[in-house]
Amino acid sequence: MTRNADFTGTTVIITGASQGVGAATARAFAGRGANLVLIARGQEKLDALAEELDIGDRVMVAPLDVTDIAGFGKLLARADEVFGSVDVLVNNAGFHARGKVESVSAEDIGRMIDVNLKAPLMATRLAMPYLRRSKRPAVINVASLAGRTPVPGSATYSATKFGLRAFGLALAEELRGGNIKIASVSPGPIDTGFIMEDIETVTDLTFSQPISTADQVAEAIVMLVDNATLDKPMPRISGYLTTISYLFPRIGRALRPMLEKKGRRTKDRLKKERGQDNSDR
Numbered sequence: 001m002t003r004n005a006d007f008t009g010t011t012v013i014i015t016g017a018s019q020g021v022g023a024a025t026a027r028a029f030a031g032r033g034a035n036l037v038l039i040a041r042g043q044e045k046l047d048a049l050a051e052e053l054d055i056g057d058r059v060m061v062a063p064l065d066v067t068d069i070a071g072f073g074k075l076l077a078r079a080d081e082v083f084g085s086v087d088v089l090v091n092n093a094g095f096h097a098r099g100k101v102e103s104v105s106a107e108d109i110g111r112m113i114d115v116n117l118k119a120p121l122m123a124t125r126l127a128m129p130y131l132r133r134s135k136r137p138a139v140i141n142v143a144s145l146a147g148r149t150p151v152p153g154s155a156t157y158s159a160t161k162f163g164l165r166a167f168g169l170a171l172a173e174e175l176r177g178g179n180i181k182i183a184s185v186s187p188g189p190i191d192t193g194f195i196m197e198d199i200e201t202v203t204d205l206t207f208s209q210p211i212s213t214a215d216q217v218a219e220a221i222v223m224l225v226d227n228a229t230l231d232k233p234m235p236r237i238s239g240y241l242t243t244i245s246y247l248f249p250r251i252g253r254a255l256r257p258m259l260e261k262k263g264r265r266t267k268d269r270l271k272k273e274r275g276q277d278n279s280d281r
Contacts, residue, residue, distance in 0.1 A: 005226060008033035010136055011083040013076075015066050015123070016093030018045035020192035021142060024218035025090055030055050032222070035083040037075065039064050039093070066093045066119040073126050086130035088225055091120035091164070092142040094194070096157045098201045109156050116160035121167055131180050138181035138225040141168045142217070145188040145209065145233060148242035149252065153203040161186075165231065172230050183224040187217050187234040199271050205256065207270070208263035209238045 012029045016022040018040035026036055026049060036059045038046050046061040053059055060082060064071050080086050095115040097108035124139050131137035146154055147161025165184045172182040188209035189195055195202045212234050220232055233239025245252025271277040 004032070005222070006033055009035070009085075010087045011035040011037065011079055011085050012088040012090065013037040013039065013079060013086065013127070014090045014092060015039045015119075016142075018042055018049060020194055021187075021190060021214045021217045021221075022090075022092045023049050024214035025092065025221050026053065028215070028218040028222050029088075030059070034058070034088075036060065037062060037079045037083075039066065039072075039075070041065050066123065067114045069119070069122045069126070072119075072123055076126055076130060080130055085134055086127060087134040087136050087138070089123060089127045089131070089139045090142070090221055091123060091139065092221075093119065094142065096154070096194070098154060098157075098203070100153060101155050104156065112156045112160050116157065117163045117167075120164055124167075124171070128180075134180075136225070137179060138183070139168070139171075140221050140224050141165070141182075141184040142221070143168070143184045143186040145186050145238055145242050146206075147184075148186055148233060148239070149246040151203060151205060153205075169230060181225060183230050183232070185217060185220045185224060185232045185234060186239070187212050187220075188238045190214060190217060196270070196274065199267050199274070199276055202267070204260040204263035204267060206263060207266040208259035209241075210235050 007029055012034045014022050014025050014036065017026050017038035026038055030036060030053045038049060038059065039062045040046055041063060043063040046063060050059045050061050060079065062075050064075060076086055093115055095112050097104050097112060120141055141164050143165040144161040146158040147165040151158045165186065168182050168184040175182060189206050189211045191211050192214050217234060220234060224232060233242065245255065
């Protein structure tokens with residue numbers, strides 16, 4: 001597949017579409033001719049994005065919480081009715097309540113599981129009948145490097161992303177030999193509000209890795225629809241590092257102090273650049 005692949009006539013459903021990676025993914029597919037169904041909880045941001053895309057009746061916005069499974073099922077039927085197909089599902093919506101397990105409320109733990117794991121599994125299941133009728137079917141899950149190696153301070157988030165990635169790999173095996181593409185992209189830190197709005201709460205370990213842009217992740221998502229890759233870490237060097245630390249925990253623990261020190265320096269620099277440094281106040 002080339003970077004300029006044509007998606008005309010293809011219907012792409014994107015969760016968490018109103019900002020960050022979701023909005024960047026919408027722009028990437030819109031520029032390639034796709035019909036879009038944009039899902040997020042906030043109507044205002046969705047409307048603003050639809051206006052920015054300026055693709056007329058090729059876009060449908062849906063203010064919906066991804067945990068509303070019944071609502072999602074109705075939306076699939078509506079998208080199929082309006083556009084004639086449901087072809088690509090991008091499970092991008094995410095929630096992260098940061099901190100050690102004992103400091104995170106039971107409600108927030110449940111919310112992470114519901115948004116990051118249960119919702120994309122259920123959404124994929126509901127989309128399957130439509131995907132089986134599609135000529136270009138794909139499910140792309142936005143996982144995380146935290147789903148490739150345990151991240152202390154993000155235990156539940158890490159667990160949900162491990163689970164989402166495992167689901168994608170297992171489902172790909174279930175569907176082996178068919179034409180439905182299942183893949184995951186696993187970025188490290190991304191320059192979006194998801195981690196940049198309150199840098200100090202993010203683990204030092206996270207910022208030890210190179211920072212991707214939302215556009216870079218969006219391009220990876222687009223490419224995964226047609227290529228043979230099932231599991232794409234970003235950047236590649238971080239994928240190697242997470243694999244080593246997962247397979248050889250002692251090596252991971254030995255490297256952690258050095259990585260955390262590096263991440264701390266990056267955090268301090270970013271906080272100053274973005275006016276989040278309160279050390280002199």
